[in-house]
Amino acid sequence: MGRVGVLLLNLGGPDKLEDVGPFLYNLFSDPEIIRLPFRWLQKPLAWFIASRRTRTSQENYKQIGGGSPLRRITEAQGEALKEQLSHLGQEANIYVGMRYWNPYTEEAIAQITQDNIEHLVILPLYPQFSISTSGSSFRLLEKLWQEDPKLQPIDYTVIPSWYKEPGYLQAMAELIAQELEQFPNPDEVHIFFSAHGVPKSYVEEAGDPYQQEIEECTALIMQTLNRPNVHTLAYQSRVGPVEWLQPYTEDALKELGAKGVKDLVVVPISFVSEHIETLQEIDIEYREVAEEAGIHNFRRVPAPNTHPVFINALADLVINALKNPSFKLSQAAQMKKRVKMYPQERWEWGLTTSAEVWNGRIAMLGFIALIIELITGHGFLHMIGLLQ
Numbered sequence: 001m002g003r004v005g006v007l008l009l010n011l012g013g014p015d016k017l018e019d020v021g022p023f024l025y026n027l028f029s030d031p032e033i034i035r036l037p038f039r040w041l042q043k044p045l046a047w048f049i050a051s052r053r054t055r056t057s058q059e060n061y062k063q064i065g066g067g068s069p070l071r072r073i074t075e076a077q078g079e080a081l082k083e084q085l086s087h088l089g090q091e092a093n094i095y096v097g098m099r100y101w102n103p104y105t106e107e108a109i110a111q112i113t114q115d116n117i118e119h120l121v122i123l124p125l126y127p128q129f130s131i132s133t134s135g136s137s138f139r140l141l142e143k144l145w146q147e148d149p150k151l152q153p154i155d156y157t158v159i160p161s162w163y164k165e166p167g168y169l170q171a172m173a174e175l176i177a178q179e180l181e182q183f184p185n186p187d188e189v190h191i192f193f194s195a196h197g198v199p200k201s202y203v204e205e206a207g208d209p210y211q212q213e214i215e216e217c218t219a220l221i222m223q224t225l226n227r228p229n230v231h232t233l234a235y236q237s238r239v240g241p242v243e244w245l246q247p248y249t250e251d252a253l254k255e256l257g258a259k260g261v262k263d264l265v266v267v268p269i270s271f272v273s274e275h276i277e278t279l280q281e282i283d284i285e286y287r288e289v290a291e292e293a294g295i296h297n298f299r300r301v302p303a304p305n306t307h308p309v310f311i312n313a314l315a316d317l318v319i320n321a322l323k324n325p326s327f328k329l330s331q332a333a334q335m336k337k338r339v340k341m342y343p344q345e346r347w348e349w350g351l352t353t354s355a356e357v358w359n360g361r362i363a364m365l366g367f368i369a370l371i372i373e374l375i376t377g378h379g380f381l382h383m384i385g386l387l388q
Contacts, residue, residue, distance in 0.1 A: 002118030004092040006085075006318055007108055008078055009124040009137045012098030013068025013275055019101065020058045024050035026100040032136040064279040071098070073273040073305055074125065077314070080306045084315040092318070093117065099137050106144065113150045120156040121321045122329075123314065125272050127168060128217060129161035130198055130210035134332070142329040157326040159317055161209075163217040166224075167313025172267070173224040174309060175301045179265045180229070182299060187228050189263040189297075190256060193218050194282060195270040197235030197244040211245055218269060232256065233269075236286070237277055250289050257293025264290060266300045272310070274303045 014023040028034055028046035061067055078094035085092050095112055097105035112120060122141065124134040138158065145151050162168065180186040195214045202208040218233050234252035235245040247255075256264070266286070268278045282300055290298045304310035321327075 001322070003116060004090065004322065005095060005112055005115065005117035005120045006078075006081065006092050007095045007097055007112065007120060007122045008074060008081075009097050009099070009105065009122065009126075009134070010070065010074050010273070011133065011275075012101030012104075013070040014061065014101060015071060016067045017058050017061060019067070020061060021050055021054040023101050024053055024057060030100070030136055032132055032139065060276060060280045063284055064276065068275050069279075070273055070275040071096070071102070073275075074098075076306050077125070077273070077311065080311045081314050081318070084311050085318060088315060088319060090315075090319060090322070092121075097137070099140070105137060105140055109141070109144055109148075109151070112154070113148070117154060119322065120154050121318050122156060122158045123317060123321075124159070124161075126270065127161065127163040127165075127272065128195075128210055128213035128270060131202060131206060131208045132198055134160065135208075138329050138332045145329060155326065156328075157321050157324075158329055158332040159321050160327065160332040161213060162313075162317055163213050164220060165313050165317060167309055167316055168304070169220050169224040171304050171307050171310035171313060172221045172269075172301075173226075175304065175307065176221070176225055176265065176267055177227075179299050179301050180227070183263050183265075183297065185263070189229055189265050190261045191222075191229045191231040191265050191267060192252070192256070193221075193231060193233045193267045193269045194236050194249045194286070195233065195245075195268075196237050196277060197248070200243045200245055203245065214270065221267075221269070236281060249286060253286060253290045253295065254293045257290065257295050261295055263297040264295050264299070266298070268301065268303055272304045274305060278303055 012023070014020045025046050028049045029043055031039075031042060034042070034045065034049075074096050078096055082092060082094045093112075093115060095108040096103055097108035099105060122138075124137060126133045129135065138160075176191065180189050180191075183189050198208065198210055203211045215233065218231070222231055232247075232252055234247045234249040236249040238244040238248055253264075266282055268282060271278055278300070287298050
């Protein structure tokens, strides 16, 4: 076998406070995050949202040291993976490609071509597939492959999701067990799985398998843990007015507190590295919610990070991917024949989901324009005299 490379995909995060605004701009510029009827509106709207959210986000990052540790941890995971692969007899170059911050996926791909990699394993550091995480990165990579002739000779394969990997499940079970043992009565502790949420429409209208994979993953971890503890699954990080997957983490914590739960272990199920959602949202915001609800013994399971069992699982995934038939980006981006990326990119006449989505888009833009006009005092409605 020729030169082998492994591309680790992740979201990315601002390294310092000055990076927060540009990072948010990149995030909201992605049409997989916010889809608009007119592409020329994407960047102005991204700038507007990023400008409004930068200060609040900076305050959150200040609470965890002034920046995201995601890059540092991901690079450490890459180094540990390289060492484990070498131990198993497989030499490989490891590359890190972030979607919205340095080192960007495009930079990693440029280095891969420069290093003359012949066989490439594309491994997203998201155990469960979603069109807004792995799917977004796969769509970008598919575009790069179509546009760059230098990439055509590379024999690549994609690992679309890997939440059933036994080593990953074992690592999560061990981490949970370690936290449970910190309580006087470990078997009576309530285990609270908190996954990153997505809009409900992604699942119900676009066919995103994310919720199903999260639920299956939770059940498999509990099966691997093999303990009698009661558990709950909820979804965090909801933003905007649309309905997201439920139950919401903050609501579920309040409900458990009302039921008299006192001992709680939170498991960040969709995160394999510490970052803002674990260090600030769970450790600070949700801890306060839990304590106000009467849950005073609150602990969180650490993300797998460079846990040896977890790194061994990643190595097994790479080895198996190199042995098995290739899985291409076009397959990974679609996942199922009926899955359509949300929302649809062209209008469909009639009382269809597509029409409703586009009407919603237009209404959203009109509402944003109205708010901006009310704030600035300038705009079309002022010009024609409807607003003074």
